[in-house]
Amino acid sequence: MGAVDLATLDRAALVELEAQRLWRPAGLAERKFRAQGLGGPDRCGGHSDWNRPVGFLHELRASSLCNPRNLKGGHMYLRHESLIGDQLWSEMRNLAPERIRPAKSMLLRQGDPGTQVILISSGSTLVTLAGANGERTLLAVRGAGELLGELAVLDAQPRSASVIAAEPCRVHLIPAPDFLAFVHKHDLTIPLLRHAIARVREAEVVRLEMATAPVPVRLAAALGRLVQAASRRGAETVVRLTQTELSQLIGASRNGVGSAIRPWRERGWLGTEAGGGLVIRDMQAIQADVLA
Structure with missing residues (x-):
């Protein structure tokens, strides 16, 4: 065939x-x-x-x-x-x-x-x-x-x-x-x-x-898709990508990604891993924040 x-x-x-x-x-x-x-x-x-x-x-x-x-x-x-x-x-x-x-x-x-x-x-x-x-x-x-x-x-x-x-x-x-x-x-x-x-x-x-949205919106969209597709979803979801890799994927600078993540981390919605990944704790709050 x-x-x-x-x-x-x-x-x-x-x-x-x-x-x-x-x-x-x-x-x-x-x-x-x-x-x-x-x-x-x-x-x-x-x-x-x-x-x-x-x-x-x-x-x-x-x-x-x-x-x-x-x-x-x-x-x-x-x-x-x-x-x-x-x-x-x-x-x-x-x-x-x-x-x-x-x-x-x-x-x-x-x-x-x-x-x-x-x-x-x-x-x-x-x-x-x-x-x-x-x-x-x-x-x-x-x-x-x-x-x-x-x-x-x-x-x-x-x-x-x-x-x-x-x-x-x-x-x-x-x-x-x-x-x-x-x-x-x-x-x-x-x-x-x-x-x-x-x-x-x-x-x-x-x-x-990726072409038109502000960096926080792009990042939230990408993280949302990663969390949705993750093999294990519970109270926390680990995204095994560094901030540099995330910035490349959404067409932003590493500093831009860091600036978007900072307030979410301060509010406890996500954390960072020693190896450079992210721990997503409250994806719904992140999404609501960028849509506010």
């Missing part, structure tokens, strides 16, 4: 997938939609007119940053495990043995060919995009019950983002041929592609946050 022939997809799904493929503005899709007399895909779902005024960006920013569901790291889509069901998820997990990957290890690298798909059994990961000068931008946080790298396998294109373990992870590394055979056998191609489109939409919301 080879990669998916995108020509067999319905027109709307193909245009939208192509528009989102490389985490970039949908210039090609815009031209196609205009040529067909259609509206363009709205970044938060649905469709909208491509000629809407610049104020639309402010509306999107407001809907993203002022929505506690987004700041808490809430998903705009189901996890893969919920999408395909417990039985098929268990069968897919059995396609490859479980392996342990340490925190901060590179699981997938941007630009590499899609030779395997990663199934996450436990732990959380960071999906990042590398810029021309080597800077990293946080696109999403993924946790247990998710697949990583499936789009590069489905359409036989290089990986469009990197994935780094945010904490120790238990994963299954499924070879591309086995994954494609499984997807074909159970008619999962269209559900997985639509799921991938929803994930890219979420990533665009995150990118807008």
Whole structure:
């Protein structure tokens, strides 16, 4: 079973997938939609007119940053495990043995060919995009019950983002041929592609946050997603990233991150670890503070 022939997809799904493929503005899709007399895909779902005024960006920013569901790291889509069901998820997990990957290890690298798909059994990961000068931008946080790298396998294109373990992870590394055979056998191609489109939409919301929001809002959003995806959530959640690494992920200076953290630490909402990580004690209070 080879990669998916995108020509067999319905027109709307193909245009939208192509528009989102490389985490970039949908210039090609815009031209196609205009040529067909259609509206363009709205970044938060649905469709909208491509000629809407610049104020639309402010509306999107407001809907993203002022929505506690987004700041808490809430998903705009189901996890893969919920999408395909417990039985098929268990069968897919059995396609490859479980392996342990340490925190901060590179699981997938941007630009590499899609030779395997990663199934996450436990732990959380960071999906990042590398810029021309080597800077990293946080696109999403993924946790247990998710697949990583499936789009590069489905359409036989290089990986469009990197994935780094945010904490120790238990994963299954499924070879591309086995994954494609499984997807074909159970008619999962269209559900997985639509799921991938929803994930890219979420990533665009995150990118807008990183480009426009104040540092405390960006940091709270990133921490919220990390806490939401963490394998262990109790009274405290440990985020095993240094302030320098957090600053790189949200596109801020280390001093800016330190200034944002200081009042939260003074109020007891978070603490710092000797190794440079953060201990999140009251994520709800942090989110409420940036939205006040």
